[in-house]
Amino acid sequence: MTTDARTVLVSGASGAIGKATVAAFLRAGLRVVGLDRAVAEGTDARYRHVVVELTNESEVSQAVADGLGDGSLTHLVGLAGGALPAEPAAVADPGTIEIETFRASVEANLTSQFVVLRACLPRFTDVDSLDRSVTFTSSFNALSAQGMPAYSAAKAGLIGLMYGLVEPLGSRGIRVNVVAPGTVRTPRTDALWAGVPGHFDRLEAGSALRRLAEPTDIADTFVALALNLRHVTGQVVTVDGGQTVVHGARG
Numbered sequence: 001m002t003t004d005a006r007t008v009l010v011s012g013a014s015g016a017i018g019k020a021t022v023a024a025f026l027r028a029g030l031r032v033v034g035l036d037r038a039v040a041e042g043t044d045a046r047y048r049h050v051v052v053e054l055t056n057e058s059e060v061s062q063a064v065a066d067g068l069g070d071g072s073l074t075h076l077v078g079l080a081g082g083a084l085p086a087e088p089a090a091v092a093d094p095g096t097i098e099i100e101t102f103r104a105s106v107e108a109n110l111t112s113q114f115v116v117l118r119a120c121l122p123r124f125t126d127v128d129s130l131d132r133s134v135t136f137t138s139s140f141n142a143l144s145a146q147g148m149p150a151y152s153a154a155k156a157g158l159i160g161l162m163y164g165l166v167e168p169l170g171s172r173g174i175r176v177n178v179v180a181p182g183t184v185r186t187p188r189t190d191a192l193w194a195g196v197p198g199h200f201d202r203l204e205a206g207s208a209l210r211r212l213a214e215p216t217d218i219a220d221t222f223v224a225l226a227l228n229l230r231h232v233t234g235q236v237v238t239v240d241g242g243q244t245v246v247h248g249a250r251g
Helices: 015-027 057-070 099-123 149-170 187-192 199-204 215-228 243-251
Strands: 007-011 031-036 049-050 075-078 132-137 176-181 237-241
Touching: 007 015, 007 057, 007 099, 015 031, 015 215, 057 099, 075 215, 075 237, 099 132, 099 149, 132 149, 132 215, 149 243, 176 215, 199 237, 199 243, 215 237
Parallel strands: 007 031, 007 075, 031 049, 075 132, 132 176, 176 237
Antiparallel strands: none
């Protein structure tokens, strides 16, 4: 496709899903700004990556300014976050979760998303744009009994945040939605659950489609919500191959 004037900002752009999302929007012809605490590889002239601590308000404000320059923003995809290494071990006994871990998970998965949104809102200034959107990344953990209370609570908080934004952003022509992925097997999640034998096999067996999501499955959903579904706002789109439904049916 021919490159157009639209720009999408992706937070958490260096992870497996983040990389797939950046690539998907580049294929669609948009310019992309990626934010992450980790560096990113790439040579596409339409992509600019800024290394930043996403929970630090002043750093994020500067990173958005560095990434966008004088330009406006069309779409925001909030991907940053993830379960902390200490969380899987506490699934069986929530009382073992340290308060510091709980706070850190909420900070990484919920507060960071609002920090980025707040820095980006003044950049949604192109009123001539056909459509503008914000998409947060929750998890099927927020919708089912999957354990990890801190992570689940933070991800559920993003759904509440979305509902609180639907009307005020809608009055400005900005749609806001949430994508709730099921299990996505990545190097990070492999390391996170390395101490639990058969973890991914059990989750795969609990999927109606009998497979776990690929990063591209989630990336394609972000692109569809941003570019194609122009009358969709205030929705939670679950991309889990039926994990939530099957888990609920089994009780």
